Amino acid sequence: MLTAVTGATGFLGLHLVRELLARRRRLLLLARPHPLPAPVRVERFLRTCGADAEELRVARTHLQTREIALEDGFLGLGREGFQRLADRIDVLWHCAGDISFGSSLQQARRTNVDGTRHVLRLLTAGERAPLLCHVSTVAVAGARPDGVVEEKELDASFGFNTPYEQSKFEAEGLVHRWVSEYGGRALVFRPSCLATHRPAHPDRPHHPLQVLARQVGAMLRRHPELTGTPGPMALPVPAGAGTNVLPVEHAAYAMVEAAARHTGDRPRIHHVVNRRNLPMTEVIAALGDHFGVPVDTSWRSSRAPQDMRRTLPAYAYWLSFSRTYEGAGLARLGLACPARPVVDRDYVAAALH
Ligand SMILES: NC(=O)c1ccc[n+]([C@@H]2O[C@H](COP(=O)([O-])OP(=O)(O)OC[C@H]3O[C@@H](n4cnc5c(N)ncnc54)[C@H](OP(=O)(O)O)[C@@H]3O)[C@@H](O)[C@H]2O)c1
Structure with a gap:
């Protein structure tokens, strides 16, 4: 069984990869060109987490990489390479994203919307009816200031404060259309703001x-x-x-665990949030x-x-903002955010160091 991952070298992606490796998944990292190969970046990150020799061995034996260009309709692989890749994938975690608040709508759409469209095309082309684990965000709620955002909602009526929000909203819309029109199998995860109280490290992207x-x-x-x-x-x-901040370690664990337990074809949307704003x-x-x-x-x-x-x-x-988020999906699976560590002023202070 092959699990492909986009965005594996990012802040969330590295934590997802660690969780997937802990379950001995064979991973294919779909990464854009970078001076340091993706597996090297993963290994460096694992070392910052204190990985032991066995964890590093698993990483070395379970990771492959394929360079892709997310913005290209065939992911930069050409028609045949694209098809060969499509036929190998059983699960795809789509975590790559342009998260910059400074990007124009056009730039944000290129990565977040076009990239998602091309990933969906890859999944549709394959012969294995793969499961998509799409990393969305609570920011798809846009400019909504208050109330409880439900998991079933995807509502643009409040408008958007940033191109990031709008492009992620549009990308999630593509996923829902893919499910309804092509019968695609998908889990959508909407994390809130992710952080860690582990000390900053050059081999870990910023949160x-x-x-x-x-x-x-x-x-x-x-x-x-x-x-x-x-x-x-x-x-x-x-x-x-208030805002919602969640330890990334729990977010990655809950997402990978929810995907592992997913059965059947019914799509699910999970808010991945802290129970306390x-x-x-x-x-x-x-x-x-x-x-x-x-x-x-x-x-x-x-x-x-x-x-x-x-x-x-x-x-x-x-x-x-004072809005809060329904978190029923993960709670039903017993995967709600634990009460500890408490995310408070001290946690944020530690996260900033
Ligand atoms: N961090 C949060 O608090 C948070 C909260 C909710 C949702 N999310 C979602 O989680 C996902 C990952 O966020 P993150 O915080 O981990 O971001 P990040 O640290 O900036 O990582 C982004 C990842 O996407 C890759 N990427 C970006 N543009 C790409 C492109 N054009 N082609 C191929 N790969 C590209 C990056 O590759 P390089 O390493 O080569 O740059 C990196 O692996 C995003 O979809 C974001 O919307 C994040």
Whole structure:
């Protein structure tokens, strides 16, 4: 049985690969060209996790790689190579994605929408009726600010704050159409914001909280007036605002376990989320601690109240979200996020180091 993985060298993909290898899956990494071959990057990552000799041996004996060009209709393999690949695959984890908030809609669509279309084409061309494990995101809920987002929902009526959200929404739509029109077999996973409290390492890609911190750091350097006056910086946050952050180790475990237990042809959509929303005040407090900048998040704060909203517009909307996510699918399988580690201010502080 052959499991193909796109995006295996990314933050989530590396954790998925580790979980799949733990179950002794034979993996074919579909990776774009890179100076370091994908298996080398996987091995380096496993070492950062403290993998023992046996885990490294399994990785060396269970991994193959095929270079692909996701944006090409035949994945850069030509018609025959494409067909040969299609006929070998039993399961495909589609985890590759352009997650940058800075990409234009056109750029984000090239990887996220066209890439998904080409992967679906590959699965349709194959003779083995493969199972697709599609990595979507809770961000497909777009600009919806509040309420409980249900797993069955895929609703564009709130619009989108970023090209990332819109392109991931469109990509997930393609998967649902593939299921209904071609009888494709699919599991859709929608993780929330993934992080880890393990120390940063050059052989592990950054997670979104680290990316946010890098951007906040750049903003503080560009706008010294924000911190140059006495007293805390004002960043008012509405009561109840929160986000959902989940340890990546649990997310990868739950996704791989849910796929292993999946039977039958019925498609499933799983929110992969923390059962507790993280109050936005705790995220901001942890960022403030990280940069040594005291922050006042109360609505009473009067100095420069909209600063971050103006200077980091890609994140501004996120400060006032209070929406939560149904997590019934994984809960039914006994795979809901455990209560520990608690994702709170201390967790975020550790994740930023
Ligand atoms: N991180 C999160 O919090 C989070 C939350 C929800 C959903 N997700 C979803 O999870 C998936 C992975 O996210 P991530 O955080 O692991 O991102 P990441 O660290 O940026 O990794 C992205 C992966 O996709 C590959 N990739 C990107 N563009 C590609 C292209 N044009 N052709 C082939 N491969 C390409 C990258 O390859 P290289 O190594 O060569 O760059 C890398 O392996 C995405 O679909 C994202 O939407 C992530």
